[in-house]
Amino acid sequence: MIKYIIRRLLEAIPTVLGVTILSFVLIHIVPGSPVRILLGSHYTPYRAQLLSQSLGLNKPLGVQYFVWLGNLLHGNFGFSYTYNQPVVYLMLQALPHTIIIVVVAVLLAHLFAVFLGSVQAYFEDTKFDRIVTVVNYFFYSMPTFWLAVLLIIFFAIDLPWFPAGGIVNTQLTTPTFVDWARHLVLPIAALFLVSVAGWARYMRASMREALLQDYVRTARMKGASEFRVIFVHALRNSILPLVTLFGLSLPSLLAGALFVEEVFNYPGMGLLYWDAVNARDFPVILGVTVFIGLVTVLGNLIADILYGMIDPRIQYA
Amino acid sequence: MIQESQLPRAGVVENLVDGRPGFNRRFWRSGMTMLGLVMLLFLVLFSFVGPLFYPLSATATNLLATDASPSAQFPLGTDSVGHNVLAQLMVGGQSSLEVGFAAAAVAMLFGTLYGLISGVAPAFVDSIMMRIVDILLSIPSIFILLFLNVVFTPSVGIMVLVLASTSWLGVSRIVRGETMSIKGQVYVEAARATGTGVWRIMLRYLLPNFIGTVLVAGTFQVADAILAMAGLSFLGLGLPPPTPNWGGMLSDGMNYMFQNSWWLIYPPGLCILIAEVSINLIGDGLRSAIETRER
Numbered sequence: 001m002i003k004y005i006i007r008r009l010l011e012a013i014p015t016v017l018g019v020t021i022l023s024f025v026l027i028h029i030v031p032g033s034p035v036r037i038l039l040g041s042h043y044t045p046y047r048a049q050l051l052s053q054s055l056g057l058n059k060p061l062g063v064q065y066f067v068w069l070g071n072l073l074h075g076n077f078g079f080s081y082t083y084n085q086p087v088v089y090l091m092l093q094a095l096p097h098t099i100i101i102v103v104v105a106v107l108l109a110h111l112f113a114v115f116l117g118s119v120q121a122y123f124e125d126t127k128f129d130r131i132v133t134v135v136n137y138f139f140y141s142m143p144t145f146w147l148a149v150l151l152i153i154f155f156a157i158d159l160p161w162f163p164a165g166g167i168v169n170t171q172l173t174t175p176t177f178v179d180w181a182r183h184l185v186l187p188i189a190a191l192f193l194v195s196v197a198g199w200a201r202y203m204r205a206s207m208r209e210a211l212l213q214d215y216v217r218t219a220r221m222k223g224a225s226e227f228r229v230i231f232v233h234a235l236r237n238s239i240l241p242l243v244t245l246f247g248l249s250l251p252s253l254l255a256g257a258l259f260v261e262e263v264f265n266y267p268g269m270g271l272l273y274w275d276a277v278n279a280r281d282f283p284v285i286l287g288v289t290v291f292i293g294l295v296t297v298l299g300n301l302i303a304d305i306l307y308g309m310i311d312p313r314i315q316y317a
Numbered sequence: 318m319i320q321e322s323q324l325p326r327a328g329v330v331e332n333l334v335d336g337r338p339g340f341n342r343r344f345w346r347s348g349m350t351m352l353g354l355v356m357l358l359f360l361v362l363f364s365f366v367g368p369l370f371y372p373l374s375a376t377a378t379n380l381l382a383t384d385a386s387p388s389a390q391f392p393l394g395t396d397s398v399g400h401n402v403l404a405q406l407m408v409g410g411q412s413s414l415e416v417g418f419a420a421a422a423v424a425m426l427f428g429t430l431y432g433l434i435s436g437v438a439p440a441f442v443d444s445i446m447m448r449i450v451d452i453l454l455s456i457p458s459i460f461i462l463l464f465l466n467v468v469f470t471p472s473v474g475i476m477v478l479v480l481a482s483t484s485w486l487g488v489s490r491i492v493r494g495e496t497m498s499i500k501g502q503v504y505v506e507a508a509r510a511t512g513t514g515v516w517r518i519m520l521r522y523l524l525p526n527f528i529g530t531v532l533v534a535g536t537f538q539v540a541d542a543i544l545a546m547a548g549l550s551f552l553g554l555g556l557p558p559p560t561p562n563w564g565g566m567l568s569d570g571m572n573y574m575f576q577n578s579w580w581l582i583y584p585p586g587l588c589i590l591i592a593e594v595s596i597n598l599i600g601d602g603l604r605s606a607i608e609t610r611e612r
Contacts, residue, residue: 014448015448015451015452015455018448018449018451018452018455019452019455019456022452022453022456023456026461026464026465029468137594137597137598138590138594140597141540141590141593141594141597142590142593143544143547143548143551143564143586143589143590143593144548145548145551145564145567145568146567146586146589146590149567149571149574149582149586150582150586152574153574153582157574164574251454251455251456251457251458252457254457254460255457255458255459255460258457258459258460259459259548259551259552262552263571273460273463274463274552277463277464277467277554278467278553280467285464288460289456289460289461289464292456292457292460293452293455293456296454296455296456296457297455
């Protein structure tokens with residue numbers, strides 16, 4: 001097992017390196033030099049030359065890449081053009097905000113999707129199953145940003161239960177936990193609703209297959225209650241694909257977070273990236289892209305390893 | 318999204334080609350698929366034929382009628398500069414559908430070719446080609462798309478290429494997997510032994526076995542591309558004005574959320590939703606029709 005984890009970790013290294021190369025190349029296809037952007041109206045050829053020398057931009061691209069990579073390994077993601085702060089600092093500020101909404105939404109969505117999909121599979125082709133399937137389809141196809149806008153209209157404007165955006169009520173003199181939590185409800189709800197639908201669909205299919213297996217019949221024959229049959233015997237097997245699905249859905253989750261953060265003006269990584277794109281703040285764009293690539297690769301790795309831990313049938317050579 | 322378990326198996330290659338009647342019955346007689354086709358047809362007629370019956374300009378501004386609520390003159394009201402929302406929806410649909418289908422087609426062509434080559438190439442070339450796909454898949458596409466749209470000023474053609482640049486990845490993975498699973502079959506070896514060229518083997522001996530799976534994947538790519546384009550426009554990085562787009566209209570409408578201007582928020586969102594639901598339904602219908610054929 002340990003050997004397998006180490007091997008998978010080693011295998012992930014080229015992918016991570018590839019992500020850094022890709023991001024670096026993407027940034028360098030941008031027409032116009034960063035020097036021009038940095039200098040703005042102070043641009044003169046002489047100053048440009050001085051600046052590109054001090055930034056190391058006159059070196060060959062390959063050399064620049066390795067210098068940049070070396071800095072990355074030391075945790076130095078560069079300096080933001082617009083905020084005049086280290087990129088790492090900006091990311092560390094934004095990251096906890098994104099983590100909290102994504103993690104809470106994913107956990108809740110998984111729990112609910114597992115429950116919903118299982119019940120749907122058990123009551124397959126009943127009116128209940130059909131209605132839930134249609135509702136799922138609706139949310140599955142719903143653009144995240146529209147859903148977020150609708151949530152604001154319904155639960156922040158028509159029914160003013162929750163704030164429409166941000167993370168603190170600026171009218172409060174001291175920030176309170178309740179106020180903070182109230183700001184999290186709608187962003188989490190948006191991410192939750194778009195994730196549940198897709199996962200419940202998989203769970204339904206997976207549970208349907210499991211319920212046809214011989215061991216389920218055996219469990220029933222020896223007198224296990226229906227609840228026990230579904231949620232103990234069948235669940236254990238049918239939940240496996242969802243673990244892999246979690247790893248695979250990380251990119252779309254992060255993309256969803258970007259839209260949710262933009263709509264709710266929620267200061268996470270997505271909003272940081274969006275602001276950076278609009279301001280052409282390339283060090284931030286580069287930093288966030290590399291970071292997100294890293295998270296995705298790690299997420300898939302963890303999902304793979306978890307899958308192996310849960311499923312004893314998988315043997316590691 | 319296509320899962321590994323839904324792909325056809327190698328052992329059933331033989332009965333793939335002659336299953337047509339089964340496919341037709343499965344596909345055309347499914348109520349949900351028909352619903353999807355009807356919805357898509359509605360959108361196509363609405364966007365392309367609608368303007369013939371409602372020939373008002375989508376880009377003309379009318380400062381005497383800004384933020385007008387729906388009336389006989391403006392069935393879906395006007396926005397803050399007096400754009401006619403109904404006319405905008407129709408024209409916006411044109412670009413959404415055109416770009417969506419074109420991007421999916423480009424992605425399908427390129428992804429299929431890439432996957433085929435990777436599948437038949439020597440192992441080390443294959444592993445490099447697939448590693449590239451892994452790397453590109455590691456960064457959520459919207460992050461790449463946002464960036465590319467900043468770099469290249471979007472036009473319809475560039476939009477198609479930008480969207481295709483991330484969506485061919487999934488197709489190439491599927492095709493490569495399919496290719497790997499059947500390239501060892503005896504009939505392929507026989508073809509090779511008789512001196513058939515590698516291109517001919519790829520296109521005539523391998524591809525026909527999983528063209529259905531590719532089509533299913535391509536259908537979902539259309540939905541993804543339309544959604545991605547709406548998302549980019551929503552974030553302000555879609556086709557430049559004055560071309561209207563559903564996503565952009567929605568994001569403009571968001572500024573008037575508090576004024577209860579529902580006609581600026583529900584219609585564009587609904588259009589995107591109808592596009593997504595209809596294409597997903599068709600994709601699901603295609604998939605189950607093809608799957609059954611293969612069992």
